Amino acid sequence: MKGAEYFAGQQREISISEFFEKNRHLLGYDNKVKALLMIVKEGVDNALDATEEARILPDIYVSVKEVGNERYEIIIKDNGPGIVKKQIPKIFGKLLYGSKFHRLKQNRGQQGIGISAATLYTQMTTGEPLEIESSTGDGKTHKYKIKINVRKNEPLIIESGVEEGSEWRGVQLRFLTEGLYREYKQSILEYLKQTAVSNPHAQIIFDSPSGRIEFRRGVGSLPDEPRDIKPHLHGVELGILTRMLRETKARTLVSFLTSEFTKVGRKTAKEICSKAEIEEARKPKGINDEEARKLLEVIKDVKLLKPPMDCLSPLGNEVVKEGLKKELNPEWVDSVTRPPEVYRGWPFQVEVGLAYGGSIDSPKLMRFANRVPLLYQQGDCAITKAITGIDWRRYGINGKGIPEEPLAMFVHLVSVWVPFTSESKEAIAGYPVIIKEIKLALQDCARKLGLYLSGKRKYEYHKQRIRTFEKYAEETVNAISELTEEEKERIRKEFMEFINLHNNKITEDEDGGEKETEEPGEERDEPGEKEGKPQDRTSRQVTLERLLQREERPDTDGE
Secondary structure, X not given: OOOHHHHHHHOOOOOHHHHHHHOHHHHOOOOHHHHHHHHHHHHHHHHHHHHHHOOOOOEEEEEEEEEEOOEEEEEEEOOOOXXXXXXXXXXXXXXXXXXXXXXXXXXXXXXXXXXXXXXXXXXXXXXXXEEEEEEOOOOEEXXXXXXXXXXXXXXXXXXXXXXXXXXXXXXXXXXEEEOOOOOOOOOHHHHHHXXXXXXXOOEEEEEEOOEEEEEOOOOOOOOOOOOOEOOOHHHOOHHHHXXXXXXXXXXXXXXXXXXXXXXOOHHHHHHHHHHHOOOOOOOHHHOOHHHHHHHHHHHHHOOXXXXXXXXXXXXXXXXXXXXXXXXXXXXXXXEEEOOOEEEOOXXXXXXXXXXXXXXXXXXXXXXXXXXXXXXXXXXXXXXXXXXXXXXXXXXXXXXXXXXOOOEEEEEEEEEOOOOEOOOOOOOEOOOHHHHHHHHHHHHHHHHXXXXXXXXXXXHHHHHHHHHHHHHOHHHHHHXXXXXXXXXXXXXXXXXXXXXXXXXXXXXXXXXXXXXXXXXXXXXXXXXXXHHHHHHHHHHHHHHXXXXXXXXXXXXXXXX
């Protein structure tokens, strides 16, 4: 029989790299097509974050080239600030290493896993290292070939060197990896196209196996830079609170509450201490678990200000519309941005854009989180749940759940911490407040589209009616001319004026006096003109009636 000592000998620590080596599907590397997309996505997202934080308009180059059977060379190059030499190995060769996890600020990346996971996948499938070139603009280009020591989760430097006299600044990555390149809805091309929509300030060049595609810059300015904020008390759980109490440098409980959390003043901090029956001057490190639990219970009932919203940087209505116009060329487009809200103490904001018709020939859903397109796990996403919860027919849009019109739906959630459903960051968790905000934004935008579609359909109906009248106009004119023995041209002119004016009268009657939807290129009546039209219409109708009765009456036209 095997004893406890034997089983104790089998126990050992597992590194995060070992875990994801066996569970790479959790990071999105579950098939060869998606693997290429994930590598490009992580590289481009990092490039956009770096350039924006350095306040540089992004110029990004992406190349995907087939070099063998299911083997591809991927190159991603940016014009960002570059990476200093000592940080290069850890950034690309160590999982859970990065600058964004501990910052409460809107970023594309969050966990410090993405780009190093791409290194891991490459060495697993082809055995090749990641090749990196980086320059900070100091005339030196640092070059590395890196793998990951999976047992230790540490970078393994295969080769390194420096090139003098380089005039460029930025980072270039070269992967030689296994995969399959396809062009469809969930492809590298679609990801870059949607990235161009949500980042119109970026210039992206893509050399694909089928040719070069250029996504030109549509906006000449960078989005506002988001600021870091501190945690909000209403989003803190017991375990986090006790850890923060142990680690803080604050000397009193009041100073701990005011310095470690956002929007907590001395008055509020003293109120919390009083209600929890804990002395204000107590050292935070001396607070036990029971007292921390009591603090948390009191905090739930204390009214606190919402966290500051300058940590968010939404695109804004005009930028959303410009992005949709640039890439989709619709006949109608509009956008709505909701006021900021909070979930679990984390601030977030929703913006929505709808684009209809034009080059759009089928329904299209574009989901984004912090300007990053979400192409997979659509059914598990809060955005999809919000869309399918709307009765689109109320807005004159056909379809149950997902609209069946040529309609592109752009939904963007920005937050300091996006609640993704998995490490692969492909879907947003369905918090009720998030779904509610998305629905409200979509409904607001759908009302505007409904007005446009109502006007368009009414316009088409009346155009069709005029065409029907015109179809039989010649026969009617000939008949009246024979009956009255008048010139056909004069009758035709009177008849067509009568049709147009009578059609306008019916349009006004059907509108019930409401303002009619303005068609593109249609001019409004000048003030004072409207009053003269009914009298003019009446006189013309009388003139036409006289023409119809001339067989029995003498000619009185011109009286």
